[in-house]
Amino acid sequence: xxxxxxxxxxxxSVNKTFDYKVPPGLENWAEPGMRVIVPFGPRKLQGxxxxxxxxxxxxxxxxxTEILDPLPVLTPELIDLGQWLAENTLSFYxxxxxxxxxxxxKATYEKFFTVLRPEMxxxxxxxxxxxxxxxxxxxxxxxxxxxxxxxxxxxxTGVLDVVYKVKDKANKKKVKFVSLGNKTEAEELLNQxxxxxxxxxxxxxxxxxxxxxxxxxxxxxxxxxxxxxxVQSLCKKGAVYIEEKEVxxxxxxxxxxxxxxxxxLTENQQNAITPVLDSIENNEHQTILVHxxxxxxxxxxxxxxxxxxxxxxxxAIVLVPEIxxxxxxxxxxxxxxxxxxxxxxxxxxxxxxxxxxxxxxxxEVSVVVGARSAVFAPFENLGIVIIDEEHxxxxxxxxxxxxxxxxVAIWRGKYHSCPIxxxxxxxxxxxxxxxxxxxxxxAELSSRVHSNPMPExxxxxxxxxxxxxNRSMFSNELMEKLKAGIEKGEQSVxxxxxxxxxxFILCRxxxxxxQCPHCDISLTYHKRYGELKCHYCGYKEIxxxxxxxxSSEHIRFFGTGTQKVEEELAKVLPEARVIRMDxxxxxKKGSHEKLLTSFGExxxxxxxxxxxxxxxxxxxxVTLVGVLxxxxxxxxxxxxxxxxxxxxxxxxxxxxxxxxLEGKVIVQGYDVEHYSIQLASQHDYLSFYxxxxxxxxxxQYPPFYYLGLLTFSHLxxxxxxxxxxxAASFLSKRLSPDSLLLGPVTSPIARVKDRYRYQVMIKxxxxxxxxxxxxxxxxxxxxxxxxxxxxxxxxxxxxxLM
DNA sequence: AGCACGCCGACT
DNA sequence: GTCGGCGTGCTC
Numbered sequence: 074x075x076x077x078x079x080x081x082x083x084x085x086s087v088n089k090t091f092d093y094k095v096p097p098g099l100e101n102w103a104e105p106g107m108r109v110i111v112p113f114g115p116r117k118l119q120g121x122x123x124x125x126x127x128x129x130x131x132x133x134x135x136x137x138t139e140i141l142d143p144l145p146v147l148t149p150e151l152i153d154l155g156q157w158l159a160e161n162t163l164s165f166y167x168x169x170x171x172x173x174x175x176x177x178x179k180a181t182y183e184k185f186f187t188v189l190r191p192e193m194x195x196x197x198x199x200x201x202x203x204x205x206x207x208x209x210x211x212x213x214x215x216x217x218x219x220x221x222x223x224x225x226x227x228x229x230t231g232v233l234d235v236v237y238k239v240k241d242k243a244n245k246k247k248v249k250f251v252s253l254g255n256k257t258e259a260e261e262l263l264n265q266x267x268x269x270x271x272x273x274x275x276x277x278x279x280x281x282x283x284x285x286x287x288x289x290x291x292x293x294x295x296x297x298x299x300x301x302x303x304v305q306s307l308c309k310k311g312a313v314y315i316e317e318k319e320v321x322x323x324x325x326x327x328x329x330x331x332x333x334x335x336x337x338l339t340e341n342q343q344n345a346i347t348p349v350l351d352s353i354e355n356n357e358h359q360t361i362l363v364h365x366x367x368x369x370x371x372x373x374x375x376x377x378x379x380x381x382x383x384x385x386x387x388x389a390i391v392l393v394p395e396i397x398x399x400x401x402x403x404x405x406x407x408x409x410x411x412x413x414x415x416x417x418x419x420x421x422x423x424x425x426x427x428x429x430x431x432x433x434x435x436x437e438v439s440v441v442v443g444a445r446s447a448v449f450a451p452f453e454n455l456g457i458v459i460i461d462e463e464h465x466x467x468x469x470x471x472x473x474x475x476x477x478x479x480x481v482a483i484w485r486g487k488y489h490s491c492p493i494x495x496x497x498x499x500x501x502x503x504x505x506x507x508x509x510x511x512x513x514x515x516a517e518l519s520s521r522v523h524s525n526p527m528p529e530x531x532x533x534x535x536x537x538x539x540x541x542x543n544r545s546m547f548s549n550e551l552m553e554k555l556k557a558g559i560e561k562g563e564q565s566v567x568x569x570x571x572x573x574x575x576x577f578i579l580c581r582x583x584x585x586x587x588q589c590p591h592c593d594i595s596l597t598y599h600k601r602y603g604e605l606k607c608h609y610c611g612y613k614e615i616x617x618x619x620x621x622x623x624s625s626e627h628i629r630f631f632g633t634g635t636q637k638v639e640e641e642l643a644k645v646l647p648e649a650r651v652i653r654m655d656x657x658x659x660x661k662k663g664s665h666e667k668l669l670t671s672f673g674e675x676x677x678x679x680x681x682x683x684x685x686x687x688x689x690x691x692x693x694x695v696t697l698v699g700v701l702x703x704x705x706x707x708x709x710x711x712x713x714x715x716x717x718x719x720x721x722x723x724x725x726x727x728x729x730x731x732x733x734l735e736g737k738v739i740v741q742g743y744d745v746e747h748y749s750i751q752l753a754s755q756h757d758y759l760s761f762y763x764x765x766x767x768x769x770x771x772x773q774y775p776p777f778y779y780l781g782l783l784t785f786s787h788l789x790x791x792x793x794x795x796x797x798x799x800a801a802s803f804l805s806k807r808l809s810p811d812s813l814l815l816g817p818v819t820s821p822i823a824r825v826k827d828r829y830r831y832q833v834m835i836k837x838x839x840x841x842x843x844x845x846x847x848x849x850x851x852x853x854x855x856x857x858x859x860x861x862x863x864x865x866x867x868x869x870x871x872x873x874l875m
Numbered sequence: 876a877g878c879a880c881g882c883c884g885a886c887t
Numbered sequence: 888g889t890c891g892g893c894g895t896g897c898t899c
Contacts, residue, residue, distance in 0.1 A: 078899080082876050091899040114898040115878060134899045858894085 074100045075129045076137060078120040080113050081180055083165045083473075085855055091120075092129040093137045103137070106145025106152055108178065110138040110239045117237040119180035121170050123152055141241065146174060146434065148451050150488055157484060163847055163867045164474035172474050173449035177242045177427035184210040186224055186233045193232040198223065207236070244424050248320045249290040251304060253280045255311040262312055272299035273307050280313065290315065321428040324421055325407065333408040335377055342370050345516035349378045352492035353385065353456060360483055362463075362508040363496040365518030366756065367727025368525060371496045374518075375459050376409050378494065379440060383410070387456025387491070388439045392478055394465040394688065395419055395444040400666045401691060406442045417443030417450075420662065445470060448478045448485070455489040458482040462688060463495035463504060464720055469872045477872070479504075498727060498758070499720040502769065503776040505762055521731075528698070528729040528736030530754035532745050546641055551699050551739045558697050559649055559678045563734065565697040566690070567642075567681040568725045569635055570705050578605060578616065582625035587617070593824040598630045610826045635681055638701065642681070654682035687724045693732035697739070698725055703750050704742035710821045711873055712774045715749040719761050722753035773813060773836050781835035781843055782871040783850065784820060786828040786864045796863055797831040800850045804835065807846060812837035821875050828864070834874070844869055 730736020797817035847867035
């Protein structure tokens with residue numbers, strides 16, 4: 074039996090399968106979708122079996138070294154999907170498959186020296202080899218570099234050998250359990266007089282007091298105050314048994330989640346859910362856009378659709394944006410479907426993600442709630458995929474494979490003949506356009522549940538405030554409303570739009586702005602560490618006290634951060650209790666949740682934060698939402714700037730007045746006449762859509778054209794210019810007359826990590842060969858020996874131009 | 876990617 | 888003469 078294996082080398086020249094013999098003992102075991110270890114040249118590598126067959130045209134094939142999984146980790150569907158994914162994102166197959174699995178399953182490699190002829194070793198070398206008789210190369214280069222040459226020599230002469238080890242990052246968590254053992258032994262011990270072995274007695278009586286069974290060792294130790302050694306001696310005597318068992322880490326352990334029942338649907342909701350239920354009932358693939366205003370009860374529609382899928386014995390995937398994967402959101406799903414829900418998001422540790430994922434593989438759960446990568450959940454009976462806030466940019470992965478979760482979901486929906494539900498109050502233009510064209514079904518939810526009114530929005534032009542002599546960052550109206558809220562015991566949310574408005578350092582005398590020496594971007598000031606940091610390459614430096622350019626001391630932090638707003642707020646509203654949420658206050662695990670819980674329990678009057686508080690929050694006492702800088706994003710060199718502004722304002726406004734109390738929103742900015750701000754304040758998606766579509770059509774942007782993007786980067790400017798010009802001329806000869814070629818031009822971020830970046834853009838409607846041309850270009854420069862170290866990435870459907 | 880093989884300059 | 892620099896090509 075022969076296995077076709079893709080190996081763990083992300084490189085063009087090995088982006089194919091290699092044939093290996095399945096050793097006779099493993100023939101009944103090997104299956105497509107399993108991870109294996111195979112010899113590859115002198116090394117050993119992890120790989121995936123993609124297919125098994127009876128013969129191979131390659132001669133001299135080697136054996137598979139080891140099979141890593143008892144069951145395939147990639148289903149046949151995922152094997153197909155991975156191929157499609159790699160080809161459509163111009164990624165390597167191995168990269169696509171690895172993206173589908175939890176990081177814990179990726180291999181790590183280590184090289185070791187082992188001793189073949191110990192008698193030939195000098196004592197200096199011999200002492201390095203521990204009892205196991207091996208020594209990692211890593212250890213040598215770290216601590217004994219001077220011996221490296223000697224070791225290599227010894228390898229040549231056959232005294233030492235080199236072995237390559239493949240390890241899994243996966244750690245299965247083991248917990249020790251104790252149970253009562255030999256009863257007479259135990260009783261004898263208890264009957265002993267005196268103070269001897271007091272702790273051991275305590276352990277025995279604790280176990281006797283409980284119903285027979287196994288108990289976590291940790292728990293018993295905690296209850297009795299005994300130490301591990303006492304239990305170990307009990308074990309030696311045979312009075313107790315200690316057993317190690319594999320357990321799942323449970324990130325939601327000890328949490329009491331109230332079970333909920335399906336709510337009666339409003340007429341609106343009933344209309345919206347009907348096409349979804351029909352699609353489920355008829356086993357027919359449909360993509361359904363549920364366009365519902367904030368607070369219109371989309372989640373209840375999701376929950377009841379899932380219920381109907383589960384009733385048919387099928388499984389469900391729910392995608393939510395990373396940032397809104399809050400406990401509040403998770404609880405709604407756990408509350409309805411209990412322990413049949415697995416949760417996958419980035420705040421979990423590698424081990425926790427691995428455990429949640431294994432619950433899916435072992436069919437112990439039938440619902441997954443997770444961020445982008447959860448779209449690859451290895452269900453085999455998929456009945457629905459729901460993408461909440463489908464317009465969110467976090468559904469697009471920005472490194473390889475550059476996939477969009479929406480596209481993957483639709484692929485899977487076709488495969489399983491099941492519905493894909495896209496939910497949003499502000500659908501991506503592409504999505505709404507498709508719904509209008511009839512490629513997706515459109516379900517509108519135009520009013521909030523219980524007919525709560527949409528919050529009233531007031532726009533404040535900060536230029537007018539300035540004219541009135543108000544130089545603070547809060548308008549008079551916002552101040553009044555904040556004060557009134559505190560007096561009434563209601564809560565407020567203050568949202569600071571920081572995108573495109575990074576806090577940088579500026580010299581007021583000479584205009585110097587601190588820049589990253591490796592990237593064309595200003596450094597961001599982090600007050601907490603007193604340092605300046607580059608968001609692109611991680612470069613850090615100490616904040617200067619004098620201007621490096623003119624030595625002036627008038628160099629100061631510029632731009633508004635949440636910290637600054639908090640300080641300002643303390644000055645003007647000292648009585649307000651404020652909770653600040655931003656990357657600084659939520660970096661510790663669980664702190665995100667803690668802050669939200671205490672806000673929910675009324676421990677603060679104002680929740681102040683960035684992007685992360687814009688979505689999904691649902692607090693009944695929030696009646697006021699203030700947006701501090703609504704227009705900052707509009708000036709970004711991004712054709713989606715208006716769309717993003719509209720979406721964000723709509724999302725934030727939706728946090729107000731979701732329950733009995735009426736909501737009020739105050740939007741502050743300088744460029745407030747802009748249609749995206751005006752129309753968001755009127756809750757008028759359709760007008761925004763029509764307006765924005767005209768703009769996109771005029772400028773030939775999506776959804777009227779797809780964006781193909783080729784990005785070149787190199788340490789030398791000349792090289793990128795030359796290469797991108799060559800590529801542009803190659804493409805211009807081939808593109809259809811309906812397509813547009815733009816560039817080459819410098820990328821919006823012209824330099825990252827010392828590398829210059831140039832790009833060629835293609836706007837096209839139908840260009841079936843574009844993928845191949847991109848591949849040709851990439852292959853051409855890879856072969857070209859006159860240009861070294863040129864990096865090229867190609868994207869067929871770019872979401873942003875950065 | 877990483878490793879070996881192999882062909883040229885710098886040194887004992 | 889040998890050591891080691893990195894350019895080239897291969898991995899079932």
